[in-house]
Amino acid sequence: MEPDVAAPLQKVFLETFGCQMNFLDSELVRGRLAERRYVFTARRDEADVVAFNTCAVRDHAEDRVRNRLHELRRAKERRPDLVVAVLGCMAQREGEALLERFPHVDILCGTREFGRIDELVERVRGGSGPIVALGEHEPLPDGRRDLSQRPQKHSAFVTIQRGCDRACTFCVVPRTRGPEVERSMDDLEAEVRALVADGVVDVTLLGQIVNAYGRKSGGDASLARLLRRLDRVDGLLRLRFVTSFPTLLTPDLMQALQDCEKVVSYLHLPVQSGSNSCLKRMARGYTVESYLRLSDRLREVAPKIELATDLIVGFCGESDAEFAATLDLVQRAEFVQAFIFKYSTRPGTAAAERMVDDVPQAVKEARNQELLRAQEEIQRRRNRARIGSIEQVLVDGPSKRDKAVLAGRTSANRMVHFRGAATLQGQVVPVRIGDATALSLSGTQVADG
Numbered sequence: 001m002e003p004d005v006a007a008p009l010q011k012v013f014l015e016t017f018g019c020q021m022n023f024l025d026s027e028l029v030r031g032r033l034a035e036r037r038y039v040f041t042a043r044r045d046e047a048d049v050v051a052f053n054t055c056a057v058r059d060h061a062e063d064r065v066r067n068r069l070h071e072l073r074r075a076k077e078r079r080p081d082l083v084v085a086v087l088g089c090m091a092q093r094e095g096e097a098l099l100e101r102f103p104h105v106d107i108l109c110g111t112r113e114f115g116r117i118d119e120l121v122e123r124v125r126g127g128s129g130p131i132v133a134l135g136e137h138e139p140l141p142d143g144r145r146d147l148s149q150r151p152q153k154h155s156a157f158v159t160i161q162r163g164c165d166r167a168c169t170f171c172v173v174p175r176t177r178g179p180e181v182e183r184s185m186d187d188l189e190a191e192v193r194a195l196v197a198d199g200v201v202d203v204t205l206l207g208q209i210v211n212a213y214g215r216k217s218g219g220d221a222s223l224a225r226l227l228r229r230l231d232r233v234d235g236l237l238r239l240r241f242v243t244s245f246p247t248l249l250t251p252d253l254m255q256a257l258q259d260c261e262k263v264v265s266y267l268h269l270p271v272q273s274g275s276n277s278c279l280k281r282m283a284r285g286y287t288v289e290s291y292l293r294l295s296d297r298l299r300e301v302a303p304k305i306e307l308a309t310d311l312i313v314g315f316c317g318e319s320d321a322e323f324a325a326t327l328d329l330v331q332r333a334e335f336v337q338a339f340i341f342k343y344s345t346r347p348g349t350a351a352a353e354r355m356v357d358d359v360p361q362a363v364k365e366a367r368n369q370e371l372l373r374a375q376e377e378i379q380r381r382r383n384r385a386r387i388g389s390i391e392q393v394l395v396d397g398p399s400k401r402d403k404a405v406l407a408g409r410t411s412a413n414r415m416v417h418f419r420g421a422a423t424l425q426g427q428v429v430p431v432r433i434g435d436a437t438a439l440s441l442s443g444t445q446v447a448d449g
């Protein structure tokens with residue numbers, strides 16, 4: 001359908017919840033709508049289209065969207081032509097039940113339908129009733145990327161793989177994102193080259209189970225080969241990837257991590273629990289011992305790599321002894337970062353159907369705090385060991401608290417603050433570290449590293 005060039009521009013308010021892949025999906029949605037001459041506003045009250053790109057991984061994220069939808073009821077009564085759209089994982093998980101609770105929603109657009117969001121909005125504006133699009137119209141809408149919609153000049157996400165074929169019992173992703181699908185290495189290299197030509201120096205490859213890349217397409221595709229290809233792209237400074245699964249950390253991939261200069265020295269490898277019985281209930285397919293063996297092997301093959309992890313506390317049936325085992329693992333593994341989550345039941349998962357969420361909220365909270373304290377102590381000690389060193393810092397931009405201070409990251413993802421000119425954004429700058437806390441380093445820019 002051709003856009004009506006004489007019509008006033010329609011304003012879109014798009015709010016994104018959840019993970020990096022959602023933020024990239026929102027960029028794709030913006031691109032589609034911009035093609036139809038929609039413009040974007042940061043003010044919900046002046047928008048003609050209000051869209052939420054949602055997350056279903058934790059109940060809290062869904063609650064926030066429900067609150068937003070409640071708030072919109074009145075606006076929709078006053079302005080029946082307002083288009084309200086719920087996109088992504090929550091739309092996919094709840095399906096039409098969401099429309100029953102919120103009849104003023106016009107569009108449910110699932111995780112594999114982003115590629116036609118423009119068409120769905122146009123249909124609603126043309127008078128169609130609520131539209132439910134939760135199929136697989138366009139499995140990977142990433143190919144037609146509109147570079148003008150990128151939120152950051154120097155860094156970009158690139159989806160290499162979507163969905164997950166595993167069935168960890170706590171995880172809603174296989175239900176909301178469907179089975180694994182992958183893009184070709186040629187397509188990905190072309191996209192990264194286009195991004196670098198547009199000023200990007202820092203690329204993060206995204207996949208729900210990113211190191212499974214290649215197993216669906218067959219042929220010679222693998223994450224290790226993809227990293228080696230992208231490592232040769234001139235102008236690219238840093239290359240990262242999330243999120244990896246432990247049993248898929250192959251010797252080939254370890255070697256590529258060591259060999260590729262642009263690949264950062266940071267690997268996010270979620271362990272989730274330090275207890276074998278808990279890991280079994282989670283259906284993770286490895287033991288604590290095998291995870292530690294992998295991390296030992298990684299240290300031998302790729303000593304530059306520092307490990308980060310995810311941990312869940314209060315999973316169904318987690319006993320004091322199981323939690324103590326997780327605490328013990330954290331002390332032994334010395335992760336550079338650990339993202340700690342209190343378990344919450346997700347409808348549609350095996351844990352919700354077959355297990356009991358029986359750890360009291362107060363116990364989850366206490367375990368969360370204890371683990372955070374232990375990890376913080378490790379980070380403080382490890383960060384303080386960097387005092388006096390010179391770190392190569394990729395500058396993200398002015399810090400949130402003080403515009404005269406720049407914030408950037410080391411290759412191992414440590415946050416660094418230092419005074420410097422805003423023009424350094426997107427450059428790698430040597431910084432001598434003078435102080436450190438558990439969460440960040442600070443220092444002074446030096447002439448060279």
Ligand code: SF4
Nearest residue numbers: 164166167168171173
């Ligand atoms: S591997 Fe990751 S995305 Fe897949 S089911 Fe397990 S936790 Fe979810």
